[in-house]
Amino acid sequence: MGERITLQRLLEMQKKIWNFKISVDPETAELVAREQLKSFGQLSRIGILVTLPLGIYALVMLFAFAGPDYIAVSSFFLVIAGFMGGRNYFRQVALDPDTADYKAVTKSIVLESIITGIAFSSILSIPFAFGQIPFSLDIAILAMGGLALGGFVYGSIPRAQTYYLLITTTIHALSFIAAEGYAGISAAVLLVFFALCIDYIFRMFFFNFVQRHIHASKKKDAAETVRLLLHDYAEQSSDWLWEINDRHLIVNPSARFAIAVDKEIRELRNMPLEDLFEDSAERNQLIQSLAAGEPFRDIHAPIKIRGELRWWRLSGRRIKTRDGMSKHMRGVAADITSARIAEAKVAHLAHFDSLTNLPNRALFNQSLKRSVSRMRDDQKLAVLYLDLDDFKTINDTLGHGAGDTVLKSVASRLEQTIGIQGMVARLGGDEFAISLRNCGSNDDVMRIANEIIKNVSKPLIVDGHRITTGVSIGIAIAPEAGTGCEELVKYSDIALYHAKQNGRRCAALFETSMHEAVQERRNIEVDLRAALKRNELELFYQPLVSIETSEIIGYEALLRWNHSEKGMIMPDVFIPVAEDTGLIVQLGEWVVRSALHEVANWPEHLTVAVNLSPAQMRSPNLMPTIINALAATGIAPQRLELEITESVLMNDNQSNVELLHKIRSLGVRIALDDFGTGYSSLNYLRSFPFDKIKIDRCFVDGVDSREDCRAIIRAVTGLATSLGMVTTAEGVERSDQLSQLKLEGCIQVQGYLFSKAMPAASVVGRIAPTVERPVQLREIGEQSAEPEPVEAPVSLFRKAG
Structure with a gap:
């Protein structure tokens, strides 16, 4: 087994040597090539000295045995061999291996090896082949010596060595066969074997030569790298x-x-x-x-x-x-x-807000925990949770730079108001928190809160704009509201929500009833998410009536929640929760799809009106939802009417107007709802050509008893008529109202006078579908191929009947 392995290793080594190529980077390959030239120059000088006695011996043999013609031919080859040797010698003396064109020189040496091999081997081989020299043993010895000498001289240039040995061996072998016939074949074979051995041996020497110089080059590079690194360390290290x-x-x-x-x-x-x-x-x-x-x-x-x-x-x-x-x-x-x-900066950033330099949430919580733990029984501690009012509007209208300036100003005013009484922190966005140690009575805390509201509400000039921002505050006082840090922050947040519900720019002190209201709201949210999965939502339809014909021309789709335990829940209960949690977008998409599926069962002259929320207008799903629903049901686009409020156009007006134009280009009709209750209704009518204006119920309610209501409705109907728009009056409950609306030129009406909102099965002329296929709501968090909807607190299906 050991012998087989040794033989295998020898064969692998042989293959590696014969197929050897210098596969290194160009710089190292050039270094090896120049070392080859240096080695060849040294060995060629030794070769010239050795060939002199061989040349003399050849002349003696020629003049002793050969005829004049053969002497002349051999002398010719001898002169060529001498010329090539002399040329090589003088070239190597003048050659600088470090600057010479090593590729050109190598080609020249290869050519010389071919000429020298032909000339040197022909000097005695030709006379011997034709019987002029009788001593075959001498010729064989000279041939072997010439092969060994050639391999030695050309060993650093493998191509030159191979050409020289091939030519010399061939000429000598042919001369033995020519001189001695079949008897010379054995000598020729031995000579070829000797030449192969010589070639192999010197190739192995060359292989080691190259490996040695590559290794030396790498060591030199490594040493240079270490030297540079040490020098760099010595010069630049701290x-x-x-x-x-x-x-x-x-x-x-x-x-x-x-x-x-x-x-x-x-x-x-x-x-x-x-x-x-x-x-x-x-x-x-x-x-x-x-x-x-x-x-x-x-x-x-x-x-x-x-x-x-x-x-x-x-x-x-x-x-x-x-x-x-x-x-x-x-x-x-x-x-x-x-x-x-750097570490100090990182530590500072970990505990302080980078914009206002106030303590952040983490540091506030740490400080609050320490303060609570050090409270005595006769002391109180208050946590104030603050949120700026309408801060998003500042960012949207003036940019985030102005918003940052406002936040820094608010932070400064809060610190000035609180002083050393407590800690002010920024929790994130436009939310701040204050802890007041040993705060005194509840009235004292409310006084400080009102002082904060007063100072924060002072006008501020930013980039030439006068900005007035308010603040709402929620307050939780320990130990009345609890003694846990998380508990106090949570309850102050609940009180803040209550303050915002009460009109903002005010402070609210936490009470237990607030927590119960929040818990009830949370229960509604949980139930609403379950309702989405269980398909408990249902659309009711309130008829739209033509005043002239008293006929139903369409219906408005209104959302209801048929709770499995609590029964029917009206929109004013669950829609605010849907707005706060972002579920409103998915609800709105479902309403559009469900309403169109239902219209497919109605007579073709009936239309359906669906309310759109500002959140839906910002959702990239709105257009795909409308297009897909129309395509799936085959309903004519003119039978779908989308109602928007002025609040939709107040935010991001330009993009919303562009979107409305795209929807209208489908053939869908657009109505402006609750007209007259916003801020710039006439401007909105100029920015978009609505198909319909809906007059709010607050004007309709007094139309039969108040002249101002009649004047407003008269103005709206006249304006709509001149702009080519239809008018619809909402909330008609008395016949006197209907009569007055007809006198004022109103075209359509809806309200309890005609009908409350009814289930789909009660729609006049409805044809029950052969197979009922309810439209399913996607579950919360379910992935869709459509873009994820934008979620924001908005106002949507607000009508109760």
Whole structure:
């Protein structure tokens, strides 16, 4: 087994040598090539000296045995061989291997090897082949010597060596066969075998030659890299070596160390190492470590250099000698001032808000926990949760730069108002929190809260714009509302919600009933999510009536929630929750799809009106939802009417108008709902050509008793008629109202006078579908191929009947 492995290794080595190629980077390949030229120059000189006696011996043999013609031919080849040798010699003397064109020189040497091989081997082979020289043994010895000499001379150039050996062996082998016939074949075979051995041996030498120089090149590069790194370290490193004796006095201070501490070398000699550093706990730790004589690492100590306080990191250990451990210590010092500053910044950012420099949520919670834990039984602690009113409008209209300026101003005003009474923190966005230690009575806390509202509400000039922002505050007082940090923050947040519900720019003190209301709201949210999964939602339809014909021309789709336990729940209960939680977008999409599926069962002259929320207008799903629903049901687009309120156009007016134009281009009709209750109704009529204007019920309610209501409705119907728009009056409950609306030119009406909202089965002329296929709501969080809808608190299906 061992012999087989050895043979296999020999064969692998042979294959590797014969197929060897210099597969390295070009720079290393060039280095090896130039080393080949140097080696060839040295060996060729030796070869010329050896060939001189061989040439003399050849001349003696020729003149002793050969005829004149053969002497002339052999002399010709001898002259060529001598010329090539002389040319090679003088070229190598003048050649600089480090600058020469090594590729051209190598080609020249290969050509010379071919000519020299032909000339040198022909000198005696030709006379011998024709019987002029009788001594075959001498010829064989000369041939073998020539092969060995050629392999030696051309061994550093494998191609030249192979050509030389091939030509020389061929000529000598042919001469043996020509001179001795079949008897010369054995000699020729032996000569070929010898030539192959020579070629193999010198190729192996060349293989080792190349490997040796490649290895040397790599070592040289590595050494150069190390040298450069050491030089760079010595020039640029912030580390310095130090050494002290058994009394902690500095010995052998280097110039770099002296420069680092801004002292002369003579000043540093015999100075105690600890005297370089400022009095501190860290310096005392260094002194203790030096006194113990034990190795130490990463001791940070302050040092003053050129009047500037900096920080060094020191490590050291006792010096090891042949006789054991010395009492001297040696170590390294590094300047870590930048790292210390960076660490301090990171620590600051971890606990303070980067914009306002107020404590952040984490630091506020830590401080609140400490304050609660230190409260005495006769003390109170208040947590105030603050939220700016309409801050989003500032960002949207003036940009985030203005918003940041407002936040910084608010932070400053809060700190000025609170002073040293407590801590002010920014929790994120436009939310702030305040903790008041030993706050006194509840009235005192409310007084401070009102003072905050007053100061924050003062106008502020930002980029030439006068900005007035309000603030709502929720208050929780310990121990009445609890003594837990999370509890107090939670209850103050609940009180903040109550303050916002009460009109904003006010403060609300937490009460238990608030928590119950929030819990009820949370229950509605949980139930509503379940309702979405169980398909408990249902559309009711309230008829739209033509005043002229008293016929039903369409219906408005109104959402109801048929709760499994609580029964029918009206929109004013669950829609606000849907708005706050973002479910409103999915509800709106379902209403559009369900309403169109239902219209497919109605007579073709009936239309359906669906309310759109501002959140749906911002959702990228709106257009795909409308298009897909129309395509799936085959309903004519003109039978779908989408109602929007002025609030839709108030936010991001341009993009919403563009979207309305796209929807209208499908053939869908657009109505402006609750007209007259907003801020810029006439401007909205100018920005978009609505198909219908719906007059709000607040004007309809008094149309039969108040002249101002009649005047407003008269103006709206006249304006709509001139703009080519239909008018619909909502909330008609009395016949007198209907009569007056007809006199004022109103075209359509709806309300309890005609019908309350009814289930789909009660629609007049409805044809029950053969197979009922309810439209399913997607579950919350379910992935869709459509873009994820934008969620925002909005107002949607607000009508109760």
